Amino acid sequence: MPEITPIPLAQLTTLRTGGVPERMIDALSTDELVEALRDVWATGDEWFVLGGGSNLFVGDDPFEGTVVRILTRGIERLPSPRPGFARLRVAAGHDWDDLVAVSVSEGLAGLEAMSGIPGTVGAAPVQNIGAYGQETVQTLVEVELIDETTGEVETVPAADLGLGFRTSVLKHHYGSVPARRAVILSATFELADVGHGERRIAGAQLRGALGLTEDDTVSLAWVREHVLATRARKGMVLDDADPDTHSAGSFFQNAVVSASFARTLPDACPRWPVAPDLDPVVVIPLSAYEGLVPAPTSRESDVKVSAGWLIENAGLRKGFRFPRSRAGLSTKHALALTNRGNATATELAELARYIQSRVAAEFGLVLQPEPVLIGVEL
Structure with missing residues (x-):
């Protein structure tokens, strides 16, 4: 469990903000990670784990606690009980995009649309990452985690993680605490063994993004490329030379709203239906049960709306920033707040609050931040 001289968090996060933590530990193996976390939890100090630093917005002041860097790596191929599938068990600190590259090289389908997403494998289930119609929930089988309450290591099925749109029971949402405080040690995915040949792409969202028709056939490698x-055209692939990539990706979540609220937005606002719960659980108190179960009440599906469109149509165009501020919207993608050169967290937070206020005034909707905020308020 090597304790190292603390490194400024501005050097370890893709948004390039954050002071020096009081203590920093590098965990190079799962055993070291478990030992480090148990040690930190026993002290009662403030703490957080750091993987790729791509989903964190950290304040300017020094962090008065311990940062545990998850540097574990490794991919293990396992058999699947389903014919035509294979499983990959991956260490939490393994680079996400490297996992995608390996899966494509082995002819395994299910992750290729999530190519280029920065961060580590352990972070993927926490916020159920996704892109172009693919999400972690579609292929995740289980995670191995260590629970903060008990200190025990256990294997948890994906179905018990509460995976939803960019969320899970493990995620620190802004203004609330996670339903379960735990750290992922490894994740296991089940992927279709389709080989390297060309095939049709099932997802309409992915086809649309890549300009494909239903009848077009392409390989996994073609999709990844x-x-x-x-x-990259949107500034969403990390590049030290491009300030548009000095961000936490999409800073605000695409909002999920009721169908009735969605109808109040302009028709031009992009929107996508959210799959409804087709088998809702009905709980009837025994004292009120009369031998009949009422028919389920049908309702309209919720709707996901484009936060990027709302920002631009609230008058905040790509590249917007305050005079003399070093924080600004990406020149390629209005949903990304970027560090244009030594911007402070204070500058970025000021911009984020202004965006929220403009969208709320124009459309009656308060956008919620997607990154985990540490030592900073909106």
């Missing part, structure tokens, strides 16, 4: 190119 073109997804990376598409993300």
Whole structure:
């Protein structure tokens, strides 16, 4: 469990903000990670784990606690009980995009649309990462985690993680605490063994992003290559030379709203239906049960709306920033707040609050931040 001289968090986060933590530990193996976390939890100090630093917005003041860097790596291929599938068990600190590259090289489908997403594998289930219609929940089988309450290591099925739109029971949402405080040690994915040949793409969202028709056939490698190119054009692939990539990705979540609220937005606002719960659980108190179960009440599906469109149509165009501020919207993608050169967290937070206020005034909707905020308020 090597304790190291603390490194400024501005050097370890893709948004490039954050002071020096009081203590920093590098965990190079799962055993070291478990030992480090148990040690930190026993002290009662403030703490957080750091993977790729791509989903964190950290304040300017020094962090008065311990940062545990998850540096574990490794991919293990396992058999699947389902014919035509294979499983990959991956260490939490392994680079996400490297996992995608390996899966494509082995002819395994299910992650290729998520090429180029920065961060580590352990962070993927926490916020159920996704892109172009693919999400972690579609292929995740289980995670191995260590629970803060008990200190015990256990294997948890994906179905018990509460995976939803960019969320899980493990995620620190802004203004609330996670339903379960735990750290992922490894994740296991089940992927279709489709080989390297060309095939039709089932997802309409991915086809649309890549300019494909229902009848077009392409290989996994082709999809990965073109997804990376598409993300690069939006400044969503990390590049030290490009300030548009000095961000936490999409800073605000695409909002999920009721169908009735969505109808109040302009028709031009992009929107996507959210799959309804087709088998809702009905709980009837025994004292009120009369031998009949009422028919389920149908309701309209919720709707996901484009936060990027709302920002631009609230008058905040790509590249917007305050005079003399070093924080600004990406020149390629209005949903990304970027550090244009030594911006402070204070400058970025000021911009984020202004965006929220403009969208709320124009459309009656308060956008919620997607990154985990540490030592900073909006």
